Amino acid sequence: MKISKICELVNGSIVCGESKKDEEVEYAFASDLMSDVLTVRSGNFILITGLANVQSVRTAEMSDVSFMLVCRDKEVTPAMIEVADESNILIVRSPFSMFRCSGILFKEGLKPVF
């Protein structure tokens, strides 16, 4: 699924990494527990999370994850954007809850990692 389509579906706005908005992603993983995310061997997924801090972006960086969806309109801080830009990570921000984002995207065909 194209990132721009994901963005539309969750009423989201791209906070950083705009140039990657036409890229495709097949899988998604939703968690607020970063050590849970870090057990996923592949990096080919969008990380759906309610955790908006530098560590969620660091977790994406270490996991080779290029796309993040931050739910519930959590503020994406300048420190997060700095780390994201350095690692070429796109961040989408959505007003919807993690459940709602996941539900919509699952229904539209994004695949679960497990």
Added chain:
Amino acid sequence: MLTEYNVEGGDFTRAGYASSQIKKTLKNLNISPEIIKRVVVALYEAEVNIVAHAFKGVISADISNSGIKLVLEDEGPGIPDIDMAMTKGYSTASSRVREMGFGAGMGLPNIKDNADRFNIVSRVGEGTRVTIEIDFAG
């Protein structure tokens, strides 16, 4: 090639800095992405453990042609029961650590899974030393 990084306990804004630097170094050495991910995931979990559970620590990274050896040595409370700490789901993380997105009790088992060789020694009231070795070939 040996590099060292200092880690401050409680400093969550900087946690991951060392892991990020080592990731860049390994990329420049053209190590395969799969191996790099194993190294930085294990290292990041161990780095966050110092930030989350200890007072301060030092990470040393020794990169050779055949692989990487990471030693993370901290001054902190130590681990009374290492078998228990290695159990999936076991965590003593504070509420502050949990708010930062950690405390699932999955870090140490995941470090072990990613490492080719893993060792942990700890003295209660003194500190903990974690050693992670990952080979570049195969």
